[in-house]
Amino acid sequence: xxxxxxxxxxxxxxxxxxxxxxxxxxxxxxxxxxxxxxxxxxxxxxxxxxxxxxxxxxxxxxxxxxxxxxxxxxxxxxxxxxxxxxxxxxxxxxxxxxxxxxxxxxxxxxxxxxxxxxxxxxxxxxxxxxxxxxxxxxxxxxxxxxxxxxxxxxxxxxxxxxxxxxxxxxxxxxxxxxxxxxxxxxxxxxxxxxxxxxxxxxxxxxxxxxxxxxxxxxxxxxxxxxxxxxxxxxxxxxxxxxxxxxxxxxxxxxxxxxxxxxxxxxxxxxxxxxxxxxxxxxxxxxxxxxxxxxxxxxxxxxxxxxxxxxxxxxxxxxxxxxxxxxxxxxxxxxxxxxxxxxxxxx
Amino acid sequence: xxxxxxxxxxxxxxxxxxxxxxxxxxxxxxxxxxxxxxxxxxxxxxxxxxxxxxxxxxxxxxxxxxxxxxxxxxxxxxxxxxxxxxxxxxxxxxxxxxxxxxxxxxxxxxxxxxxxxxxxxxxxxxxxxxxxxxxxxxxxxxxxxxxxxxxxxxxxxxxxxxxxxxxxxxxxxxxxxxxxxxxxxxxxxxxxxxxxxxxxxxxxxxxxxxxxxxxxxxxxxxxxxxxxxxxxxxxxxxxxxxxxxxxxxxxxxxxxxxxxxxxxxxxxxxxxxxxxxxxxxxxxxxxxxxxxxxxxxxxxxxxxxxxxxxxxxxxxxxxxxxxxxxxxxxxxxxxxxxxxxxxxxx
DNA sequence: CCCTAGGCTGCAAACGTTTGTCGGTCCACC
DNA sequence: GGTGGACCGACAAACGTTTGCAGCCTAGGG
Numbered sequence: 001x002x003x004x005x006x007x008x009x010x011x012x013x014x015x016x017x018x019x020x021x022x023x024x025x026x027x028x029x030x031x032x033x034x035x036x037x038x039x040x041x042x043x044x045x046x047x048x049x050x051x052x053x054x055x056x057x058x059x060x061x062x063x064x065x066x067x068x069x070x071x072x073x074x075x076x077x078x079x080x081x082x083x084x085x086x087x088x089x090x091x092x093x094x095x096x097x098x099x100x101x102x103x104x105x106x107x108x109x110x111x112x113x114x115x116x117x118x119x120x121x122x123x124x125x126x127x128x129x130x131x132x133x134x135x136x137x138x139x140x141x142x143x144x145x146x147x148x149x150x151x152x153x154x155x156x157x158x159x160x161x162x163x164x165x166x167x168x169x170x171x172x173x174x175x176x177x178x179x180x181x182x183x184x185x186x187x188x189x190x191x192x193x194x195x196x197x198x199x200x201x202x203x204x205x206x207x208x209x210x211x212x213x214x215x216x217x218x219x220x221x222x223x224x225x226x227x228x229x230x231x232x233x234x235x236x237x238x239x240x241x242x243x244x245x246x247x248x249x250x251x252x253x254x255x256x257x258x259x260x261x262x263x264x265x266x267x268x269x270x271x272x273x274x275x276x277x278x279x280x281x282x283x284x285x286x287x288x289x290x291x292x293x294x295x296x297x298x299x300x301x302x303x304x305x306x307x308x309x310x311x312x313x314x315x316x317x318x319x320x321x322x323x324x325x326x327x328x329x330x331x332x333x334x335x336x337x338x339x340x341x342x343x344x345x346x
Numbered sequence: 347x348x349x350x351x352x353x354x355x356x357x358x359x360x361x362x363x364x365x366x367x368x369x370x371x372x373x374x375x376x377x378x379x380x381x382x383x384x385x386x387x388x389x390x391x392x393x394x395x396x397x398x399x400x401x402x403x404x405x406x407x408x409x410x411x412x413x414x415x416x417x418x419x420x421x422x423x424x425x426x427x428x429x430x431x432x433x434x435x436x437x438x439x440x441x442x443x444x445x446x447x448x449x450x451x452x453x454x455x456x457x458x459x460x461x462x463x464x465x466x467x468x469x470x471x472x473x474x475x476x477x478x479x480x481x482x483x484x485x486x487x488x489x490x491x492x493x494x495x496x497x498x499x500x501x502x503x504x505x506x507x508x509x510x511x512x513x514x515x516x517x518x519x520x521x522x523x524x525x526x527x528x529x530x531x532x533x534x535x536x537x538x539x540x541x542x543x544x545x546x547x548x549x550x551x552x553x554x555x556x557x558x559x560x561x562x563x564x565x566x567x568x569x570x571x572x573x574x575x576x577x578x579x580x581x582x583x584x585x586x587x588x589x590x591x592x593x594x595x596x597x598x599x600x601x602x603x604x605x606x607x608x609x610x611x612x613x614x615x616x617x618x619x620x621x622x623x624x625x626x627x628x629x630x631x632x633x634x635x636x637x638x639x640x641x642x643x644x645x646x647x648x649x650x651x652x653x654x655x656x657x658x659x660x661x662x663x664x665x666x667x668x669x670x671x672x673x674x675x676x677x678x679x680x681x682x683x684x685x686x687x688x689x690x691x692x
Numbered sequence: 693c694c695c696t697a698g699g700c701t702g703c704a705a706a707c708g709t710t711t712g713t714c715g716g717t718c719c720a721c722c
Numbered sequence: 723g724g725t726g727g728a729c730c731g732a733c734a735a736a737c738g739t740t741t742g743c744a745g746c747c748t749a750g751g752g
Contacts (some may be wrong), residue, residue: 070360083434126405
């Protein structure tokens with residue numbers, strides 16, 4: 001079987017439906033129906049067409065199909081940084097949901113560059129049916145403009161008229177409470193990227209909870225959401241005099257642990273550390289990292305589902321319009337206590 | 347600016363070039379040239395077309411373009427498991443290279459299911475210009491057949507006529523030697539998936555090196571390349587009586603460490619552990635994992651480059667034909683010694 | 693034997709682009 | 723004032739599919 005067409009070595013041009021039809025001795029339309037419309041053509045013809053297609057290694061052109069149907073069956077997921085395990089989990093969740101609905105997913109990594117983000121959107125907008133934009137660093141106006149050009153769902157970004165799926169702040173609130181219970185009265189917070197919406201939201205939740213509990217709060221300024229930004233955060237935390245460090249995400253916490261271990265500062269003896277996201281590896285550190293678990297896969301799946309809803313019909317899950325204030329679009333986070341937090345130093 | 351067409355709320359149909367042309371009062375071809383062929387139409391007309399396009403939120407259809415040019419500008423990367431940090435690094439390397447060449451990348455996660463792999467290829471083949479297939483679990487015949495249907499480059503898979511990029515075995519050889527130097531005379535090897543080509547190759551290298559050094563070798567059988575398969579590997583290693591455990595990859599090693607820590611077995615005091623890939627987190631464990639570093643990003647980039655070469659012209663990097671025996675297609679691996687290996691127990 | 697109905701198949705249009713070619717207009721120069 | 727050229731815009735074909743419509747052939751019943 002699989003006798004290659006003419007025994008040719010490497011075919012110069014991909015076989016087209018017309019080639020198949022010619023070889024099977026039928027018209028193009030018949031060939032099309034034989035391959036995709038079972039029962040519409042006779043068994044004998046179908047077999048001949050099938051064989052011709054096999055022999056030629058025929059692969060239908062999705063583009064040609066799309067130009068007729070107007071749909072590509074493809075959805076793009078744009079993330080700020082693929083090497084961040086958090087986004088990886090998100091990707092998987094979205095992939096799963098989409099595959100179940102016979103959609104193909106394109107993943108684009110922006111590498112934390114906002115300029116790159118617009119470029120990627122530009123390149124993707126015309127070739128996909130819709131886009132899931134995770135943790136976009138775009139400003140409100142730009143985001144709103146893109147929503148008009150292509151069906152869009154944002155993750156952890158709140159802009160009017162942009163369908164959204166986001167995570168709650170229960171986790172960080174619980175983290176501050178947890179620290180308070182252990183006697184901590186001064187916590188330092190290492191912020192994430194300045195352009196991040198969830199960072200702003202997370203910070204506010206920490207500040208408010210601190211105020212409520214009467215805990216002193218130190219702002220350590222912005223940090224890149226990468227491990228190599230962690231050491232600086234650790235240094236700043238120590239200078240601040242706080243007894244606990246809350247990091248914007250686990251990667252920063254990892255880097256902070258690196259520095260603390262290296263300088264012989266006992267954790268949690270001297271300083272407690274809390275991360276965010278509960279990424280792969282959070283339980284591997286010494287001490288194992290206390291962190292806020294985020295249902296990343298679920299988040300990705302939910303966003304994908306939301307996008308499919310937008311594509312399918314009027315809008316999102318809610319009745320009126322796919323507005324961002326849909327309450328069902330928020331997923332809860334929870335604190336996972338491990339060994340990097342303990343009683344306050346004194 | 348950005349006065350939405352007719353002030354409409356959500357446009358039901360995406361604007362087409364014809365819409366833009368009509369609104370600008372020119373023909374379709376002029377509109378096309380105004381947008382993409384600077385200088386070909388007058389400044390005034392260009393401006394009018396531009397404005398019309400903006401107002402309508404026009405996004406050119408990549409599909410329509412592709413159906414004419416025959417190229418989609420898209421390449422697919424198929425990996426067995428996206429949650430494995432190794433493949434994530436590979437993805438990034440490939441993404442980078444492709445973006446530099448103005449190509450869009452599609453990432454497909456097969457989730458270790460060979461059946462799913464064929465499905466994914468089927469879905470992707472028609473919509474991309476070429477495919478990079480990482481660690482394919484397909485058998486030789488199937489892989490060869492696919493190569494005839496779509497331009498393909500395989501990573502860590504050696505099949506005649508399939509262009510390949512792969513990793514060397516220097517690292518594992520060095521690992522066995524390293525253990526031998528530390529007095530180990532009996533090492534156990536926890537194999538990876540049975541369908542993995544690199545697993546077979548890696549095992550052979552270990553066996554040969556053991557034979558050369560006069561070290562006893564125990565085969566612990568196949569394991570899924572996941573962390574949760576590690577505990578069983580650890581148990582098997584202890585039963586085997588070996589003083590060192592070589593794991594197919596870091597994830598299995600992580601799981602093994604989990605179990606060993608849990609059962610109070612000192613590492614490396616009682617048992618040395620070596621992983622493979624040097625994935626994210628390998629230096630986070632306690633003790634930090636000795637492992638074989640693989641240039642994953644470089645591997646991805648190299649594979650992408652190879653595919654572009656295939657797409658561009660006659661074949662791969664070498665002169666004659668893009669055969670798998672191209673010597674330049676192999677990237678070296680090296681041992682990274684950390685704290686999970688030490689002198690043999692006795 | 694003829695008519696009808698139903699089952700297969702082919703013709704052609706359409707999807708949204710890009711691009712080769714041609715015609716028209718205007719200006720400048722002779 | 724005429725001619726040539728530069729510049730600009732439009733017409734139409736083409737890419738590979740899918741699909742509405744119509745036509746043909748066959749089989750079966752009257």
